[in-house]
Amino acid sequence: MHYVKKVLGFLFFVVKWTARLLLIGLLSVYLLDQYMALSTADAIYTKVEEVPKKKAALLLGTAKYVAKGKKNYFYVYRIRAAAALWKAGKVKAIVVSGDKGTKYYNETQRMRNDLMKAGVPQKYITTDNAGFRTLDSIVRAEAVFDLKDYIIVSQKFHLERALFIAHAKGQKAIGFAAKDKKGTTAAKKMIAREYLARVKAFLDVYVLHTKPKVLGKKEKVKYKK
DSSP states (O other): OOOHHHHHHHHHHHHHHHHHHHHHHHHHHHHHHHHHHHHHHGGGGGGGGGGGSSSSSEEEEOOOOOOGGBBOOOHHHHHHHHHHHHHHTOOSSSEEEOOBBBBBBBBBHHHHHHHHHOOOGGEEEEETTOOOOOHHHHHHHHTTOOOOOOOEEEEEEHHHHHHHHHTTTOOOOOEEEOOOTTTTTHHHHHHHHHHHHHHHHHHHHIOOOOOOSOOOOOOOOOOOO
């Protein structure tokens, strides 16, 4: 009987501290999420006419299509947002950063082609084929393309993390939020993943000091005169 009590006491101890650690973990994730949102709020614009003029925009990539060949509206709205900045004269060049992992998957080529269809001249579009993730795109923006004071284009939930990284790296980036569709299944999945992505971004910047997968040599961006 005494042995059973000891086992039960130990199990209660484990459950109690597991619950406490889980609660602390969830609270930490929530507080980090709120910090990224609040600390970047003043740097995110939703109306093109209110966006300050900068030399360049960095368009963060995503897949053009989702399951069953349907267009990814995150992609569609990012293209429209970047093109809107160009047409309004807010930027003189656009750098498209995405994953070109294989010859069969090329985010940057698709973004460049669709920007051209939207009215952006090809010579003012520069491709960053090593934007395998957001941190890589942000670090390479300055290290490879000399972008320090620029506009990041993506959806708001993504911009908050991107700007957190950019500001932590000493960049003077601002964000232009592409249209979003809140409440959809895809949006809910993206938001759920974003919680973990923010934790990873914090660890990458302040704990792990993660470097881009590929850095490479400097590349020149062509600006409209």
